[in-house]
Amino acid sequence: MACRFADSSFLLLGHKWRPIQRHRFFPLNSPGTFCLNWEDLSRGRIKQERFLIPLRNRKVVQAVSVPVAPSPADSTEHRKELSESYGFKQIGEPLPDNVTLKDITETLPKKVFEIDDVKAWKSVLISVTSYAAGLFMIAKAPWYLLPLAWAWTGTAVTGFFVIGHDCAHKSFSKNKLVEDIIGTLAFMPLIYPYEPWRFKHDRHHAKTNMLNEDTAWHPVRKEEFVSSPVLRKAIVYGYGPFRPWMSIAHWLIWHFDLKKFRPNEVNRVKISLACVFAFMAVGWPLIIYKTGIMGWIKFWLMPWLGYHFWMSTFTMVHHTAPHIPFKNSDDWNAAQAQLNGTVHCDYPSWIEILCHDINVHIPHHISSRIPSYNLRAAHQCLQQNWGKYLNEATWNWRLMKTILTICHVYDKEQNYVAFDELVPEESQPIAFLKKVMPDYA
Structure with a gap:
């Protein structure tokens, strides 16, 4: 059975934990304003998935995933947790795609x-x-x-x-x-x-x-x-x-x-x-x-x-x-x-x-x-x-x-x-x- 938690940064698939794809923020023309780009949805990453679990009577239970809000993988709290875990003082936010080296x-x-x-x-x-x-x-x-x-x-x-x-x-x-x-x-x-x-x-x-x-x-x-x-x-x-x-x-x-x-x-x-x-x-x-x-x-x-x-x-x-x-x-x-x-x-x-x-x-x-x-x-x-x-x-x-x-x-x-x-x-x-x-x- 597949479970997704809106307040977690992980997706449980069978016996393995895997990170959910993170969402990204892109700056608009107005300073300090950000647009939430639902890449996961627009690219069709959230799909129905079926998982078969054999029970004692050999009946099959089917679970279908539903779209939920993206995980807070890029949230301040989550980055602080990763910083502590990895030994960093700070893990930076993802840099918007439209920022250039120039x-x-x-x-x-x-x-x-x-x-x-x-x-x-x-x-x-x-x-x-x-x-x-x-x-x-x-x-x-x-x-x-x-x-x-x-x-x-x-x-x-x-x-x-x-x-x-x-x-x-x-x-x-x-x-x-x-x-x-x-x-x-x-x-x-x-x-x-x-x-x-x-x-x-x-x-x-x-x-x-x-x-x-x-x-x-x-x-x-x-x-x-x-x-x-x-x-x-x-x-x-x-x-x-x-x-x-x-x-x-x-x-x-x-x-x-x-x-x-x-x-x-x-x-x-x-x-x-x-x-x-x-x-x-x-x-x-x-x-x-x-x-x-x-x-x-x-x-x-x-x-x-x-x-x-x-x-x-x-x-x-x-x-x-x-x-x-x-x-x-x-x-x-x-x-x-x-x-x-x-x-x-x-x-x-x-x-x-x-x-x-x-x-x-x-x-x-x-x-x-x-x-x-x-x-x-x-x-x-x-x-x-x-x-x-x-x-x-x-x-x-x-x-x-x-x-x-x-x-x-x-x-x-x-x-x-x-x-x-x-x-x-x-x-x-x-x-x-x-x-x-x-x-x-």
């Missing part, structure tokens, strides 16, 4: 797009000095304090990535040659080829949360998940307990294969690869010569793993949540993907300083031309003009637990299906995370 960009003051050489080079000074301080701590710290020294140094070297990130978006300097040089140098200690990353990252911004075209992380596709038991096991671990280091796999797969780039990109890719390999050929032997293999592990490998922890964590928090959809290109909307599909997350102040506010991420997706040192001013402006549509969080364990244990296999209707719903007998890593990860926000 509409949002035009509400930002021109000063947030201005490049300031003093501020840009100040960020370089912060990263260089904090990284040098980290190496000093590693050299002097007793063994039991090494994890703290590695955490600091890995976070500091993440600041190098953010500087290269600004250079790639042409928001570091007015001199484009300087940007390419600084970007290449900043990426070299990370063994990250600058130009390959820049090309792929530009496509991420152009196709954010587009299911097949986005070059950042994707949900797992069901066809690949069921294709091979070995691959399935690797995926369960990779998108489960090892997900905070999955950027290592992304780094290897996407940035060193010349076949993944357009013909007009290949020459610049080769230059970046040559720079990275030169650093490995000169820098690594020099570290080993001075400090030995253990020194290479202490001074380079462990901070590099710390960097990838932040690279992975930042990336998945920016665009991954049960309520944030990936969409096919036909259904994709740029403004919704960039404003509604990006998450602002606050981290401890020392992380924000060393990483140059990279996690003030929504304005960066509204316009990648905004320098990192202007992101906070831009975010404040977005809060004033578009605040009710923003997804915002403060980093917490419940947020991480939600991502690691729920956001797995792509599903068009409910965005994600968790591994343990599909293959509970093979999802011991997910069960382990649910058991051991803290649940406080």
Whole structure:
């Protein structure tokens, strides 16, 4: 028997709970006035459904659904419940379909797009000095304090990535040659080829949360998940307990294969690869010569793993949540993907300083031309003009637990299906995370 509740956000079908399709609100010409568009009714989504239930006397009971008011899936109360459940401060309202990215960009003051050489080079000074301080701590710290020294140094070297990130978006300097040089140098200690990353990252911004075209992380596709038991096991671990280091796999797969780039990109890719390999050929032997293999592990490998922890964590928090959809290109909307599909997350102040506010991420997706040192001013402006549509969080364990244990296999209707719903007998890593990860926000 089918039951629909007008005051609930769920539809009970047999033994499974599924979300009702949400209704949307579209603004009229009058500010603050909204028109309720009954898409569910106009598209014929509410249909009569029959469910047969065998009784003891084998008679059949037929239940026919009737049209009811849409569920309050987009109500303020429901969003608050989801925020609490997922570990968010706020889950934004759905952005109306008629709002464009240009509409949002035009509400930002021109000063947030201005490049300031003093501020840009100040960020370089912060990263260089904090990284040098980290190496000093590693050299002097007793063994039991090494994890703290590695955490600091890995976070500091993440600041190098953010500087290269600004250079790639042409928001570091007015001199484009300087940007390419600084970007290449900043990426070299990370063994990250600058130009390959820049090309792929530009496509991420152009196709954010587009299911097949986005070059950042994707949900797992069901066809690949069921294709091979070995691959399935690797995926369960990779998108489960090892997900905070999955950027290592992304780094290897996407940035060193010349076949993944357009013909007009290949020459610049080769230059970046040559720079990275030169650093490995000169820098690594020099570290080993001075400090030995253990020194290479202490001074380079462990901070590099710390960097990838932040690279992975930042990336998945920016665009991954049960309520944030990936969409096919036909259904994709740029403004919704960039404003509604990006998450602002606050981290401890020392992380924000060393990483140059990279996690003030929504304005960066509204316009990648905004320098990192202007992101906070831009975010404040977005809060004033578009605040009710923003997804915002403060980093917490419940947020991480939600991502690691729920956001797995792509599903068009409910965005994600968790591994343990599909293959509970093979999802011991997910069960382990649910058991051991803290649940406080």
